[in-house]
Amino acid sequence: MMNRTLPAGEFTLIRDHFSHGFPRSRDTLLGVGDDCSVIMPRPLCDLVQSIDTQVADVHFPANAPADLIAQRALRCAASDLAAMGAEPQGFHLALTLPNADADWLADFSRGLREAADALTLDLLGGDTTRGAQLVISISVQGWVTTGTALTRSGARPGDDVWVSGTIGTAALALPQVLEQSADYSGLAHAYYFPDVQLPLGQALTGKATACMDISDGLLQDAAHIARASLVSLELDADAIPTAVASDDPRWAQCLNGGDDYQLLFTAPASLRRTLQNMDGTPLSRIGKVTTAGSDTVTLLRNDNPMPLPERTGFQHF
Amino acid sequence: MMNRTLPAGEFTLIRDHFSHGFPRSRDTLLGVGDDCSVIMPRPLCDLVQSIDTQVADVHFPANAPADLIAQRALRCAASDLAAMGAEPQGFHLALTLPNADADWLADFSRGLREAADALTLDLLGGDTTRGAQLVISISVQGWVTTGTALTRSGARPGDDVWVSGTIGTAALALPQVLEQSADYSGLAHAYYFPDVQLPLGQALTGKATACMDISDGLLQDAAHIARASLVSLELDADAIPTAVASDDPRWAQCLNGGDDYQLLFTAPASLRRTLQNMDGTPLSRIGKVTTAGSDTVTLLRNDNPMPLPERTGFQHF
Known part of the structure; x- marks a missing residue:
């Protein structure tokens, strides 16, 4: 059995890496650091959401540079928003790590910040846990004007x-x-x-x-x-x-x-x-x-x- | 390296287990099955959100019955909504599995349905992946009347x-x-x-x-x-x-x-x-x-x- 709680120093390390430098959405009332994030819905819009997981040595090579892993993970997750025609709002990150290497975390968070910046996605919150294998789950969300989300189900003969x-x-x-x-x-x-x-x-x-x-x-x-x-x-x-x-x-x-x-x-x-x-x-x-x-x-x-x-x-x- | 894609039969199995029997929120316009879910924000409300991960043999015994694992995972995730004073709306599930055992999945989804029902949380979407270890990440969300979310930061001397x-x-x-x-x-x-x-x-x-x-x-x-x-x-x-x-x-x-x-x-x-x-x-x-x-x-x-x-x-x- 492993210890569930990361040592306090690791918590601080992770908090430091993920608590600044991300684009701030104007809809975000409360970001990283409390039990939940809080957003103010945009008038006349629907909220479009998805969750996407990438597992080391299943979806990417475990030994790939951490910033590249982060770039790919966030971009793949955000693609579901593109598929629905949504304007990106923000994401929550669930990061399961075999260990908390300071250099790796610095690289990962840098790649994540750069991707978040390119995609205009606010980091709203997260959970960091210990596990045998690196697993990254990202829930993303964005806005569409009410009733205009693109789906898979509307194709018609003649299209x-x-x-x-x-x-x-x-x-x-x-x-x-x-x-x-x-x-x-x-x-x-x-x-x-x-x-x-x-x-x-x-x-x-x-x-x-x-x-x-x-x-x-x-x-x-x-x-x-x-x-x-x-x-x-x-x-x-x-x-x-x-x-x-x-x-x-x-x-x-x-x-x-x-x-x-x-x-x-x-x-x-x-x-x-x-x-x-x-x-x-x-x-x-x-x-x-x-x-x-x-x-x-x-x-x-x-x-x-x-x-x-x-x-x-x-x-x- | 493992195969990223679960065999088609497993996809069907998982879709069958997670596509029915969950409480349907009146805010949900589109649930499981497309690239994203779509919800209609409730007027005069803020949206409160959190993500929570549980890892086998870190947060629960890997050999615990699957329905108990699911109950605990969803309840722990939903507790963050309670902490903010929110009314539950729904959740997205990211499930990483070492294998796709039919009995285990049947039990897990039954526990999840029962917990979702008790907590009035709609299953909005998910992602199922293969990994070395069972990892469950759940993103939950709920509504609070605009500006009333409870936070950790408002305690005042004399309280x-x-x-x-x-x-x-x-x-x-x-x-x-x-x-x-x-x-x-x-x-x-x-x-x-x-x-x-x-x-x-x-x-x-x-x-x-x-x-x-x-x-x-x-x-x-x-x-x-x-x-x-x-x-x-x-x-x-x-x-x-x-x-x-x-x-x-x-x-x-x-x-x-x-x-x-x-x-x-x-x-x-x-x-x-x-x-x-x-x-x-x-x-x-x-x-x-x-x-x-x-x-x-x-x-x-x-x-x-x-x-x-x-x-x-x-x-x-």
């Missing part, structure tokens, strides 16, 4: 299917991340610093009929939209903006790999021009919503169905 | 110090919990089913000047109020309602042991009669707030300072 940015870069980075976890250059940058599509998500409210962020892989996540909306989707294999061309053996990884945190969404065909001309992350029209009442995803090449590329047997992260 | 219920029962239960983790009778009931003081917390808004729930131990938590309010507290050793009398060798454990989740609060002396006559959990007046500007806690016996009983060296949980 176009769209995706933002390029798909597969983070998945292709995995060998590099596993070999040299401290290197965040090249492909690994997409892995550690996913480009959370918060502005795009907000721009899509009132336009997209369904939306989600790609965390499991494009094909898997398209199936989530199909199921939630009870529609079928047809995707044009050659229209999907993948990190490698479709004759590259790694193409299947791009379609099945997660971690890019781009947005996958559906929108009425009438908005085609509006979406094509939108500022920011480039958008690609990759297919259409077909039958209502079923929930399949079909990949087409030259208008003919092709087998879905198989997920490789063993996913490292 | 009385109060505590609810009896202190030390859960701490004294630890030997039994460690030996027979499945037995929740007798003392162990206080450990697994802490009586979260939600009605009392709500009744104290507008009355208490500072409030917190006792999770670290009465003396430690009194020091938290002293520090946050920048006042000193004098506690009358013989007025503290402990589970054993002060000549019992376990008396020190009662003062230093956490886990009772009773409320410790301060209130103006003018409210003495009101508080003494309040319905519900009995309240004991155990001391007073003295000097402003310092932050000590003194234990008195017959008006003479006595040494603070020492925390026993090794806390099992």
Whole structure:
């Protein structure tokens, strides 16, 4: 059995690291340090919330630099807000640590502050506990104008299917991340610093009929939209903006790999021009919503169905 | 390295267990199943939030029955809402599991549903991950009328110090919990089913000047109020309602042991009669707030300072 309570010195250390330097939301009445945080709801807004966990050697290499671990953890959590079209408000952090190394904590909190700053997320509170393995759970929240949250369930037959940015870069980075976890250059940058599509998500409210962020892989996540909306989707294999061309053996990884945190969404065909001309992350029209009442995803090449590329047997992260 | 993704069958299992039977809050617009949950803020209310983690063999015996683990985890998390005087709204669950045993999950979700029902907390969303050790992080939230949240920082010289219920029962239960983790009778009931003081917390808004729930131990938590309010507290050793009398060798454990989740609060002396006559959990007046500007806690016996009983060296949980 382990001692539940961290020694007082460790408490002070942790408090020092997490008690300053984070962006302060104007909605926050009481932040870190009491039994709870307190926020004042924004008028005419709904509150959008999610919780996301990352486990050492499951979601990231345990020996990765602590600031990179923090960057990735907060960005992945915040991506759920982008998927709903929300404006970020703040987060609570639950940190389970095998030990409380001062240098590690300094690096982790620095990475967390930098990510929080980039994402405009206030640190509202947290809990630090001792455990056998590093586990990071982050609950995030943000505002949407009442009734405008984007969900997975609104896709309608006739809608176009769209995706933002390029798909597969983070998945292709995995060998590099596993070999040299401290290197965040090249492909690994997409892995550690996913480009959370918060502005795009907000721009899509009132336009997209369904939306989600790609965390499991494009094909898997398209199936989530199909199921939630009870529609079928047809995707044009050659229209999907993948990190490698479709004759590259790694193409299947791009379609099945997660971690890019781009947005996958559906929108009425009438908005085609509006979406094509939108500022920011480039958008690609990759297919259409077909039958209502079923929930399949079909990949087409030259208008003919092709087998879905198989997920490789063993996913490292 | 482990596979990040739980097999599809496990996903279904978990979704089935957590997708029904929880109390539905009227504020909840969208619950479990999308990228985020969505709630509609209650007019003229602030939102009070906290996150709480429990780790197997740190905060509870790993081999305890899953329903008891769930009961305790949600109740301990909800206690932070009681400390702020909040009305419960809902929670998000981050569950890290070494494996996905169907029976264990059925038991855990049953315990969670029963606790959620008793506490009127809606399950809004969650994340289930694989890890070496069972880790449960729960973010809870509730409403208070704008500006009325109870904090640790409002105690003023002249205030009385109060505590609810009896202190030390859960701490004294630890030997039994460690030996027979499945037995929740007798003392162990206080450990697994802490009586979260939600009605009392709500009744104290507008009355208490500072409030917190006792999770670290009465003396430690009194020091938290002293520090946050920048006042000193004098506690009358013989007025503290402990589970054993002060000549019992376990008396020190009662003062230093956490886990009772009773409320410790301060209130103006003018409210003495009101508080003494309040319905519900009995309240004991155990001391007073003295000097402003310092932050000590003194234990008195017959008006003479006595040494603070020492925390026993090794806390099992």
